[in-house]
Amino acid sequence: AQKITQTQPGMFVQEKEAVTLDCTYDTSDPSYGLFWYKQPSSGEMIFLIYQGSYDQQNATEGRYSLNFQKARKSANLVISASQLGDSAMYFCAMREGDSGGGADGLTFGKGTHLIIQP
Amino acid sequence: GAGVSQSPRYKVAKRGQDVALRCDPISGHVSLFWYQQALGQGPEFLTYFQNEAQLDKSGLPSDRFFAERPEGSVSTLKIQRTQQEDSAVYLCASSLARTGGLNYGYTFGSGTRLTVV
Numbered sequence: 001a002q003k004i005t006q007t008q009p010g011m012f013v014q015e016k017e018a019v020t021l022d023c024t025y026d027t028s029d030p031s032y033g034l035f036w037y038k039q040p041s042s043g044e045m046i047f048l049i050y051q052g053s054y055d056q057q058n059a060t061e062g063r064y065s066l067n068f069q070k071a072r073k074s075a076n077l078v079i080s081a082s083q084l085g086d087s088a089m090y091f092c093a094m095r096e097g098d099s100g101g102g103a104d105g106l107t108f109g110k111g112t113h114l115i116i117q118p
Numbered sequence: 119g120a121g122v123s124q125s126p127r128y129k130v131a132k133r134g135q136d137v138a139l140r141c142d143p144i145s146g147h148v149s150l151f152w153y154q155q156a157l158g159q160g161p162e163f164l165t166y167f168q169n170e171a172q173l174d175k176s177g178l179p180s181d182r183f184f185a186e187r188p189e190g191s192v193s194t195l196k197i198q199r200t201q202q203e204d205s206a207v208y209l210c211a212s213s214l215a216r217t218g219g220l221n222y223g224y225t226f227g228s229g230t231r232l233t234v235v
Contacts, residue, residue: 043231091161106153106163
């Protein structure tokens with residue numbers, strides 16, 4: 001089974017609208033971290049936001065917020081007031097805390113290609 | 119430097135050729151990771167270093183792949199006898215933190231796009 005599932009291969013959104021990018025995850029580890037990265041056409045992975053499995057509140061970073069629903073194993077990214085520069089690939093990723101070898105590597109989803117239209 | 123630097127930016131190799139991909143992490147960053155990103159996919163973990171020690175190489179797809187970081191700074195990912203399925207973007211990331219602790223951020227480079235023809 002895939003550990004990270006992103007069900008939206010592509011999305012078109014009008015500028016200034018809010019966007020929700022879906023991410024569900026699968027782990028039996030009680031300790032884990034969830035990340036969202038943006039990858040523009042230049043190729044670099046840009047860190048956006050982090051949510052720990054024990055965090056009580058949803059993470060927020062500027063226009064980015066993470067809608068963390070632990071029971072549903074869901075960690076959707078919300079971008080408020082979208083801008084043309086938000087057009088990029090977006091990846092959800094997870095690091096599991098106690099999985100031994102490879103515990104420090106991230107497991108990524110397949111990504112969502114977001115296109116903001118003027 | 120200010121960021122993680124990878125070279126070359128693009129590499130075209132003939133099938134069977136050996137290639138070496140270089141990663142210059144941020145100065146002082148202890149941890150260094152290599153990922154492989156196939157077209158239309160998310161990155162997949164290859165290997166991880168803490169300083170010069172390679173602590174995890176479970177993601178390397180075959181024994182044709184070899185990574186080193188002899189002095190705990192610059193790292194090289196070498197692929198011997200390249201095959202077409204090796205075509206991908208190879209991303210390097212570094213982090214200031216040591217292992218342990220879930221929330222430590224990576225800084226990624228822009229990657230090397232390898233095309234095997």
